[in-house]
Amino acid sequence: MELIEAKDQALHYLNETRGEVMQWFRGDFTVEQKADRSPVTQADRKVEEILRSNIARDFPGHGVIGEEFGEENPDAEWVWTIDPIDGTLSFIQGLPLFASLIALLHKGEPVMGVVALPALGEMAWAVKGHGAFEGGRRLSVSTVKTLSKAVVGTGDRYCFRRQKRLGLLSRLEREAGLVRTYPDAFGHLMAARGAIDLMVDPLAYVWDYAPLKVLVQEAGGTFQNFTGRKASLSEGTALTGNRELVRAARKICAEPARRP
Numbered sequence: 001m002e003l004i005e006a007k008d009q010a011l012h013y014l015n016e017t018r019g020e021v022m023q024w025f026r027g028d029f030t031v032e033q034k035a036d037r038s039p040v041t042q043a044d045r046k047v048e049e050i051l052r053s054n055i056a057r058d059f060p061g062h063g064v065i066g067e068e069f070g071e072e073n074p075d076a077e078w079v080w081t082i083d084p085i086d087g088t089l090s091f092i093q094g095l096p097l098f099a100s101l102i103a104l105l106h107k108g109e110p111v112m113g114v115v116a117l118p119a120l121g122e123m124a125w126a127v128k129g130h131g132a133f134e135g136g137r138r139l140s141v142s143t144v145k146t147l148s149k150a151v152v153g154t155g156d157r158y159c160f161r162r163q164k165r166l167g168l169l170s171r172l173e174r175e176a177g178l179v180r181t182y183p184d185a186f187g188h189l190m191a192a193r194g195a196i197d198l199m200v201d202p203l204a205y206v207w208d209y210a211p212l213k214v215l216v217q218e219a220g221g222t223f224q225n226f227t228g229r230k231a232s233l234s235e236g237t238a239l240t241g242n243r244e245l246v247r248a249a250r251k252i253c254a255e256p257a258r259r260p
Helices: 003-024 042-058 088-093 157-162 166-175 184-193 206-218 243-254
Strands: 031-033 039-041 063-066 070-072 078-086 099-106 109-117 122-127 131-134 151-154 178-181 198-201 222-224 238-241
Touching (some): 003 099, 039 042, 039 088, 042 063, 078 088, 078 206, 099 184, 109 184, 122 184, 122 206, 131 206, 151 184, 157 166, 184 198, 184 206, 238 243
Parallel strands (some): 151 178, 151 198
Antiparallel strands (some): 031 039
């Protein structure tokens, strides 16, 4: 498998679907509620259909795991993950911080990932062993080493409440230099850029963070979930940033939950 070729194809796919996304953005569409009570629109489904069709055509035999249409051959050696619109709530509200995400897993481990911000016209990619880039600029995580001086991004407050981790959010607000909400993939991309120092996400799925894991690692950083299992993609939490800050955040995450 030629990973650079796969990356080039993924970039092409997301350039193609940008037009589809943007023709719906700030337009008229129907919002439905899925079984997990999260929203979905025609744009989510249409973009995933296009991406699945392209992958099936160009990479026959590969598996696919997508947010909207589930798994197909998920035990294959090579599996693609798709999140057509990460941050559907932002998309619905007309906010430009949503993303489209693609990753390629080899034996369950992300080895290529692309994060596109269609409304901002930005796209970043990473290939294992080849670095992380946005345009021609190589990405690098922050060098801030102490939490008290760090700008920390988090998921939305309702995610912490849903996961019964409001105490974690309160402690971060007390101990970090500054805590801001940078939802979904946008926040993790900002950590890979070094625009923020650490991203703490209490609720994520494999299609959300597979591309972000390889992106931040290739930017010189660390991806872990709250329990510290570096390679696990089964637990829906994520910490991204440099090694020192991720270690400090994980230590807080490991402590017993307290009331805020």
